[in-house]
Amino acid sequence: MRVKMILPALTEATSPLFRPIKYSLFPPLGLATLAGYLEDGDEVTLHDEHVERLSVEDEPDLVVIQAYITSAYRAYAIADDYRARGVYVVLGGLHVTSLPDEAAAHADTVFLGPGEDTWPEFLRAFRAFRRGGPRPPRRYESRSRSLIGAPPTRRDLIRRARYLVPNSLVVSRGCPHVCDFCYKEAFFKGGKSFYTQAVDDALAQIEALPGRHLYFLDDHLFGNQKFAAELFEGMRGMGRVWQAAGTVQSALAPGVLKRARDAGLRSLFVGFETLNPQNLHAAAKYQNLKQDYDQAIRTLHGLGVMVNGSFVFGMDEDDAGVFGRTVDWAVSQGIETATFHIMTPYPDTALYRRIEAEGRLLHRRWDLYDTRHTVFRPRLLTPGQLEDGYWWAYRQFYTWPNILRGAGVKDTLGARARHVAYAGGWKRFEPLWDVLIRARQVGLMLPVLEELLQSFGENRQRQGTAGRVASAEL
Structure with missing residues (x-):
């Protein structure tokens, strides 16, 4: 066949x-x-x-x-x-x-x-x-959900050289949280909306991958803390450097987070979404309520883990000042990279049903539901203001002055240099990325990514070792 x-x-x-x-x-x-x-x-x-x-x-x-x-x-x-x-x-x-x-x-x-x-x-x-x-x-x-006994992914079909992160993997499905703007509940309706592989199966999948770098594409790798702790313990000593997504809560759970760092975690995508508690409540993003965002970032940076912060504009309490407030806070915290989105009511989500019932949908042109275009009427902004603010935030966060300002938050010269290299390389060198993409040679940059990620953790570990030695001598 x-x-x-x-x-x-x-x-x-x-x-x-x-x-x-x-x-x-x-x-x-x-x-x-x-x-x-x-x-x-x-x-x-x-x-x-x-x-x-x-x-x-x-x-x-x-x-x-x-x-x-x-x-x-x-x-x-x-x-x-x-x-x-x-x-x-x-x-x-x-x-x-x-x-x-x-x-x-x-x-x-x-x-x-x-x-x-x-x-x-x-x-x-x-x-x-x-x-x-x-x-x-x-x-x-789909009704019956399980990853037990699933066959191995056909990685032989993947043209590895054309991707920066060929070693992407998923060891769980879904997320334990229910946010009203997320596709997850719509996709997993009718059955379990969060489940994991057996730890041994996940470790076998990791061991079969070549090279050092991994990227976990799980919606929430830390969603089952018992599974996560056992996975990270099994990964210790593998020599991997990896990236993943987690919540503010997971960043404030130092036990599991430290295990992740010891297993090679070097960068975490964190869904901050908004700095406004009223927006969090309206979006049912309850896991972020009453969480100390500043402390979460300090904890991650203290362990040598970079932060990719995710933010959503256009929530009901967002006014014209939200873009400047968000960018200023993210830069002042030394966040290495930021991902901005225009709130988008995806079909069959709670947010879509609410926006549609309120008569606020502008159209159903699905090709524009890309979190870069405004497809509904915001409460405190015009659609044009929301789009303009979104683009302004992206440009502003990745200006060289703000990259340097964010780097200045770091406590060593090496950490500042890595911040500039990572943030600048991600957004300021798009012509270079374009050449590599069109030449189908993006994979050539993977060793550079591996070395940069590895250096984050090594620097922090050296500082920690030096501190312990000094304390012992005293």
């Missing part, structure tokens, strides 16, 4: 100008994971439009397309093209789960939610169909 798996390009990733490096960070891990369920005799190819040109002139037996909201129209166009020539097409992913009726018009079968239970069931039905049996059902909805 010939199977073609496709990740269509997000609309914002197809600019004829500079190609941002974030679209060449991670390979299509979800599709590679589904490929693991295929049989040895199947011929499977994996195509990521972010890093290669897609040809649709072939006629495989099965086309599998993963759709996000801003790639939905592109996904539908590809699907329609193949179906017009009689190829069986299946669609899955976040957008399909949120709007299955819309997606079903462009597919023979759609998948709602994660596919650990439904994908093997479909494959059995599809093989029987090819032998003359009935067509598979038009819709599969």
